[in-house]
Structure formats: structure tokens, C-alpha cells
Amino acid sequence: MKPKYTSPQQFFRQRRTRMGIVFAILLAIYLGSVFLVKFQTFSSLAQVPAGLIWLFKTFIPNQHTTTYLGPIFYQLWRTLIVSISSTICAAILSLMFAVLGAKTTSPNRGFQLTVRFGASLLRNIPVVAWAMILLFSFKQSDFTGFLALFFMTLGYLTRAFTETMEDLDAEKLQALQAVGANYFQCVFCGVLPEAASTMTSWVLYMIENNIRDATLVGLLTGTGIGFLFSQYFKSIRYDAAGLIVLLIAVLVIVLELTSTQIRRAIA
Amino acid sequence: MLKVNQLDKTYGQDKHSLKSVSFTAQPGEVTAIIGPSGAGKTTILRSVNQLIRDDGGQILLDDQDIRQANKAELRKIRHHIGMIFQNYNLISPLTALENVLHGRLGAKSTLAGMFGLYSTAEKTEALALLAEVGLKDYAYQRCDQLSGGQQQRVGIARALMQHPKMILCDEPIASLDPKSTKIVMDILRKLAREKKLIILINLHQIDIAMSYADHIIGINDGAIVFEGPTAQVNDAVLQKIYRQATEQKAKVAANEA
Ligand SMILES: Nc1ncnc2c1ncn2[C@@H]1O[C@H](COP(=O)(O)OP(=O)(O)OP(=O)(O)O)[C@@H](O)[C@H]1O
Ligand SMILES: [Mg+2]
Numbered sequence: 001m002k003p004k005y006t007s008p009q010q011f012f013r014q015r016r017t018r019m020g021i022v023f024a025i026l027l028a029i030y031l032g033s034v035f036l037v038k039f040q041t042f043s044s045l046a047q048v049p050a051g052l053i054w055l056f057k058t059f060i061p062n063q064h065t066t067t068y069l070g071p072i073f074y075q076l077w078r079t080l081i082v083s084i085s086s087t088i089c090a091a092i093l094s095l096m097f098a099v100l101g102a103k104t105t106s107p108n109r110g111f112q113l114t115v116r117f118g119a120s121l122l123r124n125i126p127v128v129a130w131a132m133i134l135l136f137s138f139k140q141s142d143f144t145g146f147l148a149l150f151f152m153t154l155g156y157l158t159r160a161f162t163e164t165m166e167d168l169d170a171e172k173l174q175a176l177q178a179v180g181a182n183y184f185q186c187v188f189c190g191v192l193p194e195a196a197s198t199m200t201s202w203v204l205y206m207i208e209n210n211i212r213d214a215t216l217v218g219l220l221t222g223t224g225i226g227f228l229f230s231q232y233f234k235s236i237r238y239d240a241a242g243l244i245v246l247l248i249a250v251l252v253i254v255l256e257l258t259s260t261q262i263r264r265a266i267a
Numbered sequence: 268m269l270k271v272n273q274l275d276k277t278y279g280q281d282k283h284s285l286k287s288v289s290f291t292a293q294p295g296e297v298t299a300i301i302g303p304s305g306a307g308k309t310t311i312l313r314s315v316n317q318l319i320r321d322d323g324g325q326i327l328l329d330d331q332d333i334r335q336a337n338k339a340e341l342r343k344i345r346h347h348i349g350m351i352f353q354n355y356n357l358i359s360p361l362t363a364l365e366n367v368l369h370g371r372l373g374a375k376s377t378l379a380g381m382f383g384l385y386s387t388a389e390k391t392e393a394l395a396l397l398a399e400v401g402l403k404d405y406a407y408q409r410c411d412q413l414s415g416g417q418q419q420r421v422g423i424a425r426a427l428m429q430h431p432k433m434i435l436c437d438e439p440i441a442s443l444d445p446k447s448t449k450i451v452m453d454i455l456r457k458l459a460r461e462k463k464l465i466i467l468i469n470l471h472q473i474d475i476a477m478s479y480a481d482h483i484i485g486i487n488d489g490a491i492v493f494e495g496p497t498a499q500v501n502d503a504v505l506q507k508i509y510r511q512a513t514e515q516k517a518k519v520a521a522n523e524a
Contacts (some may be wrong), residue, residue, distance in 0.1 A: 169354075169356070171352065171354065171356050172356045172357070172358060172359075174318055174356070175350065175352060175356035175357075176358075176369060176372065177318065177345070178316050178318055178345060178348070178350040178435075179345065179346070179349075179350075179369055179370055179372050179373050179425070179429060180342045180343070180344075180345040180346035180372060180373020180374070180429070181369070181372035181373060181380065182342060182372075182377055182380075184377050184380075184381050185372050185375075185377060185380040185381055187381075188380075188381035188382070189358065189369055189372065189380065189381070189383070190358055193358050193360050193361050194358055194359065194360065196360065197360065
């Protein structure tokens with residue numbers, strides 16, 4: 001149905017009314033939730049600085065802390081390897097699923113629906129839940145962590161890759177068809193080169209993301225840097241735990257900088 | 268020779284876009300299809316290489332009916348029909364050279380095509396074709412770093428790599444400035460003359476059609492209203508091709524009011 005407006009004034013008036021209603025709804029939701037949780041905004045805000053100062057004092061690493069560097073670096077390394085390998089493995093599978101599932105390249109509608117549904121199932125189970133489920137079968141090991149990250153990443157990347165491929169200009173692929181290219185040639189010579197740089201960005205982003213998640217998963221699977229953190233924490237070696245937090249942050253920042261460089265290099 | 272007989276196409280239920288369209292296009296000539304927007308020019312062109320599946324009729328290229336071809340045959344036929352587009356439709360992150368080599372895909376085995384395994388002879392030919400369209404120095408440039416006119420010439424080189432009998436051009440100059448327009452149109456005319464290709468070209472610019480085409484096909488609302496040598500096109504003919512459109516618009520406007 002074509003929207004009918006008698007004048008531009010009416011059009012803009014209607015649009016303003018609509019915006020006003022949306023804004024009013026948002027405000028009502030906010031006020032409602034504040035009322036429900038009895039959130040005493042100002043008194044809780046006042047406690048924040050004191051809390052931060054205490055954290056800072058307790059967790060700040062001192063010269064004694066350096067003795068922990070050995071095990072910390074070792075676990076950090078293992079965590080990094082697990083994050084990268086799970087992302088890469090998931091990316092390879094995602095690529096195949098995305099080709100099967102994206103509207104532009106899908107062999108039929110059944111594949112589209114299956115891939116879409118499967119991906120959203122994998123993605124919507126939180127990584128912590130994945131880890132806990134997998135613990136039953138695979139016990140506490142690096143492999144459990146790897147699998148948990150793998151499944152979640154598979155869901156995310158399949159979805160991201162599918163959308164990237166669907167956003168491609170369908171005419172470009174028709175141009176290859178017109179040349180006489182068959183299905184596989186269209187995918188390899190057209191879809192993949194066009195989508196490559198966006199997909200690489202997604203993979204790099206997922207690696208960064210998985211470093212953070214791997215820490216969390218490690219707490220449960222008893223491996224990696226997350227486990228070391230909880231050990232130090234429980235044995236009140238707060239300075240060492242603080243050092244771990246610091247080093248994770250450094251690692252993530254270094255990764256982010258590297259991936260920016262990589263993205264620029266391949267763009 | 269391309270001979271189209273009584274081609275019909277209906278989109279969806281009732282959008283009758285081609286009404287028994289018949290025309291011929293000769294090798295060595297530039298044949299231009301002109302007509303108002305929405306008349307069916309793109310639909311005709313895309314039916315000719317079956318990117319659009321039409322509903323009925325005959326499309327004879329050198330007496331072979333393209334519409335009867337099965338999948339494998341169609342691939343072979345398409346290999347010898349080049350196509351260039353208004354928005355070039357090159358694979359933009361790839362180099363000009365790689366895009367030209369794509370012209371060989373229809374003749375290669377699936378695997379060799381997928382992984383870009385081209386012979387030295389093919390690479391040499393691709394470079395020569397780039398030189399022929401004046402892009403010798405741009406072979407290793409990514410296509411999204413080329414100007415519109417340069418991209419269109421890469422598109423022509425890709426079509427030539429197919430060793431085509433015919434090149435279909437859907438408004439190839441609609442996004443180009445006058446200088447690039449002249450370069451591209453000169454190349455197309457030269458190809459018709461020297462390689463005896465069928466050049467079938469959709470155009471919006473009447474003046475370009477008049478100065479470059481040998482044969483003109485006028486289409487209006489899905490039906491051919493004129494076909495003949497360019498010399499026969501006069502004001503009365505042009506009015507017939509374009510006039511009804513204004514009448515129809517007036518009718519539609521009257522209906523809506
Ligand atoms: N995919 C489609 N689905 C439905 N109708 C379509 C489709 N493609 C084209 N049409 C209709 O068919 C008619 C002819 O379209 P076509 O694109 O061939 O016109 P054209 O002459 O190329 O126009 P232009 O000069 O604007 O490119 C138009 O009325 C158009 O609305
Ligand atoms: Mg068109």
C-alpha cells in the first residue's frame with residue numbers, strides 16, 4: 001500500500017508524532033524499571049569511587065608478583081591458541097554453511113532455512129552454557145573449552161558470512177553466469193573474492209572476542225588463564241590475579257592493533 | 268546472425284513486458300535498441316543469453332535456438348556471447364587482468380576455473396586485450412580503483428576474452444562522461460567492423476544511437492514499433508517510439524486523479 005500524504009507538512013507532522021510516541025514509550029519503560037528494582041541511583045553512585053580505590057589498592061601488582069609471570073604467560077599462550085584455533089576451524093565450516101545458506105548462492109530453500117535455524121540455535125546458547133553442557137562428555141580439558149568456543153563462533157560466523165554474501169550485488173554474479181561460468185566457478189571467482197575482506201574482518205573480530213570468552217570458559221573447564229585467575233583469586237594472591245587482568249587487557253589490545261593492521265593490508 | 272522470433276515475457280501474473288518481439292541483428296553491424304524507460308530493453312537483452320527465462324518464442328543465433336539448449340549447451344553458447352553492463356559488474360577486489368581472464372570461465376573445467384588456473388597463452392591474450400582497449404598499464408590494478416570508463420573497458424576486454432560472436436550491451440554508457448562515452452562507443456563500433464561481431468546495444472541517448480548504430484530497433488511498452496536502418500529514423504519515427512509513452516503517462520495520471 002502506498003502511504004498517502006496530502007502535504008509535506010502533514011508528512012512531517014506524522015513523523016514527529018511517531019518519534020514522540022517512541023520516545024515516550026522508552027521513557028516509560030525506563031521509569032518503570034527504575035521503580036521495579038528500587039534503584040537508588042545517587043546513593044549507589046556515591047559508593048563507586050571508594051570501591052574502585054579499594055580494588056586498585058588490592059589488585060595492583062607489586063615487585064613480588066613477577067615470580068608468577070612464568071605460569072601466567074604459559075596459560076595466556078594456551079588460551080590464545082585455543083581462541084585462534086577454535087575461530088579458524090569454525091570459520092572454515094561457516095564458509096561452507098554460508099554458501100549453502102545465503103540466498104544468492106543457496107542450491108535450494110531447504111538449505112537456507114536449515115542453515116539459518118542451525119546458526120541461530122548455536123549462537124543463542126551462551127558460551128558458558130555450552131561449556132557446562134560439554135563438560136559432561138569431555139570433562140575438564142582444553143578440548144572442552146575449544147568446543148564451546150567453536151560452537152558459538154560457528155553460529156556467529158555462519159550468520160555473519162551469510163549476510164555478507166546476501167549483501168553482494170547479484171548483478172555481478174549474473175555477469176559471471178553470462179560469461180558461461182557454472183555454479184562453483186561463480187562462488188569461487190565471484191562470491192568469495194567480493195566477500196573476502198568483510199569476512200576476514202569478522203574472523204579477526206571473533207578471535208578478539210574469543211580471547212575474552214576463553215577466560216570465562218576457562219573458569220569452568222579448569223584450563224587456561226581463566227582457571228589460573230580463579231586459583232590465585234581463591235588463594236588470596238590478589239596481586240597476581242590483578243596482573244592477569246592487566247595482561248589479558250594488554251593481549252586483547254595488541255590483538256586489536258594487529259587485526260587493524262591485517263585488515264588494512266588486505267583491504 | 269541473431270534472429271529473435273515472437274519473443275514473449277510476462278513477469279508474475281499480468282505484467283506483459285514483451286509482446287511477440289521479433290527482430291534481427293547482423294554481424295558487422297551495431298544494432299541499437301531504443302525506447303522509453305520500462306519499455307522492455309533490458310528484458311530483451313537478458314532473454315537473449317537466457318539470464319531471464321522468457322515465456323515463448325525463438326532466439327536463433329546462427330540458426331541454433333538458444334531457448335532449446337540444455338544446461339551444458341547453454342553454458343557453451345553463453346561462452347560465445349559477451350555482455351557488458353551499465354554498472355560494469357566487475358569483481359571489484361580483483362585486478363583488471365583477473366577480471367579479463369574470467370572471460371575464459373565458460374570454456375574451462377570447473378576446477379581450473381574455480382582456482383584460477385589459466386594457461387600462459389590465456390594470460391598473454393588477456394594482457395593483449397587490455398592493451399587493445401588502452402589499459403596496458405592498469406593490468407594489475409584493482410578494479411575498484413579504476414574510473415568508470417576504465418572499468419567499462421575492462422568489461423569489454425572480458426567480453427572479448429570469450430571470443431564472442433556477439434556482445435550484448437545494456438546501457439553501457441549511461442554512467443559515463445562524454446569523453447569515456449566516445450572511447451567506449453568507438454571501441455564497440457570497431458569490434459563490429461573489424462571482428463564482424465554482432466553488437467546489440469540498449470541506449471537511452473538518441474544522438475549516440477543515431478551516430479553509432481547501423482540498425483535501429485524501437486520498442487515501446489513491450490512491442491517493436493520500428494525496425495530499420497538508422498537512415499530511416501526521422502522525427503515521425505522517434506515520436507512513434509517515444510510518444511505513446513507520454514500519452515500513457517497522461518492516461519495513468521488521469522486514472523490516478
Ligand atoms: N524482475 C521483474 N519483476 C517484475 N517486473 C519486471 C521485472 N523486471 C522488469 N519488469 C518490468 O518489465 C518492464 C520492462 O522492464 P525493462 O527493465 O526491460 O525495461 P527497460 O526498457 O530496460 O527500462 P530502462 O530503460 O528503465 O532500463 C517494466 O515495466 C518493468 O517494470
Ligand atoms: Mg534497462
